[in-house]
Amino acid sequence: xxxxxxxxxxxxxxxxxxxxxxxxxxxxxxxxxxxxxxxxxxxxxxxxxxxxxxxxxxxxxxxxxxxxxxxxxxxxxxxxxxxxxxxxxxxxxxxxxxxxxxxxxxxxxxxxxxxxxxxxxxxxxxxxxxxxxxxxxxxxxxxxxxxxxxxxxxxxxxxxxxxxxxx
Ligand code: FEO
Numbered sequence: 001x002x003x004x005x006x007x008x009x010x011x012x013x014x015x016x017x018x019x020x021x022x023x024x025x026x027x028x029x030x031x032x033x034x035x036x037x038x039x040x041x042x043x044x045x046x047x048x049x050x051x052x053x054x055x056x057x058x059x060x061x062x063x064x065x066x067x068x069x070x071x072x073x074x075x076x077x078x079x080x081x082x083x084x085x086x087x088x089x090x091x092x093x094x095x096x097x098x099x100x101x102x103x104x105x106x107x108x109x110x111x112x113x114x115x116x117x118x119x120x121x122x123x124x125x126x127x128x129x130x131x132x133x134x135x136x137x138x139x140x141x142x143x144x145x146x147x148x149x150x151x152x153x154x155x156x157x158x159x160x161x162x163x164x165x166x167x
Pocket of ligand 1: 050098
């Protein structure tokens with residue numbers, strides 16, 4: 001069954017949102033690099049790569065369903081943050097926003113009784129639980145270390161490991 005035009009448009013918007021997320025996280029990685037925090041940069045750069053994969057998951061799905069992928073302009077991301085905590089608070093807030101977008105897509109696919117789209121979206125619903133939890137965990141840890149440079153460097157060393165072992 002060919003996907004409806006309404007869902008096609010909504011998924012195209014979501015592709016843009018996922019690619020924007022990737023771009024935003026890449027900008028956060030550049031910020032951490034400028035702060036010499038290579039572990040934080042590594043973590044968020046991996047996150048950026050995951051967001052591109054999310055966009056591509058929708059991209060491939062839309063093609064499989066006979067839809068047309070239409071790419072749009074990607075918004076310019078922010079480039080400066082006040083602190084590491086500030087970055088992760090924003091990343092957490094951003095994930096909550098993305099969860100809302102996914103939930104809106106679920107509502108739309110439910111209304112259209114499009115079960116194939118719902119199945120793909122359920123993967124994203126689960127993924128969002130993880131994404132929110134991992135961003136929040138880092139927010140909490142950064143709050144714990146407060147102004148301790150030692151604590152910040154320990155956390156940096158921990159986040160450097162993402163992607164170097166089985167997650
Ligand atoms: Fe693809 Fe972090 O949402």
